[in-house]
Amino acid sequence: MPETKLFSAAGRINRSFFIVQYALTLLAYGITRALIDFSASLAVSIPLLLIFVAVGFSMVCTSIKRLHDLNHSGFLYLLMFIPIVNLLLLIYLAAKPSNNWKNEYGLNPLLPxxxxxxxxxxxxxxxxxxxxxxxxxxxxxxxxxxxxxxxx
Incomplete structure (x- = not known):
């Protein structure tokens, strides 16, 4: 797997790494959300809310790096806020193979x-x-x- 920074949108990641990272991030997102819902104390909720925001930001960065791998601008991520289109974009990111060779966002993560x-x-x-x-x-x-x- 390529080396990647979780909270950076720079660079590229291939589709298998995207799927694994997105699934793990989604799992962490769901667990954090459930803990926030069940916590009665404000002292517990605030740190959980910070983790919730960090996990959400990581999910955005992962998607932007995958868009870069397909030679698209990260601004295309804004389509994730449109119902139905967001599901189509997610399927596209998970299914489309990486662009060959180097593109404007860096080297192909699958090739040495x-x-x-x-x-x-x-x-x-x-x-x-x-x-x-x-x-x-x-x-x-x-x-x-x-x-x-x-x-x-």
Missing amino acids: PANCPTCGRQAFQPPGRYTCSDCGQRFELDSNFTATAYQS
Whole structure:
């Protein structure tokens, strides 16, 4: 599974990670909601309410990262506030495969990134010819994600 930050909307996550993270977040959301409903004390309700908000924010961030994986803006998440459309968007996020290669939101989480053979910078997908922006080294990336320096 890719490494991801729970409270950040930056980056991408694949659909299997989205489904697992969304399900766990939904479970935590439901448990917290039930505890809030059954708590009689304000001293118990306030911390639970903070947890409830944090879990909800995590759910939003997870959905935005999945939208990024499909090369969509996070603003598309606003459709989640429209009944029926929210269910269709959730199905879309859970069913659509990741976009291949790198997009404007980062590298494909299912594919290994390639390293520059000189400086080790990690950020190159798909196979092809690149010039490293850190060291200027020119190299070719094959379909096995092996980088080989070349001269033109």
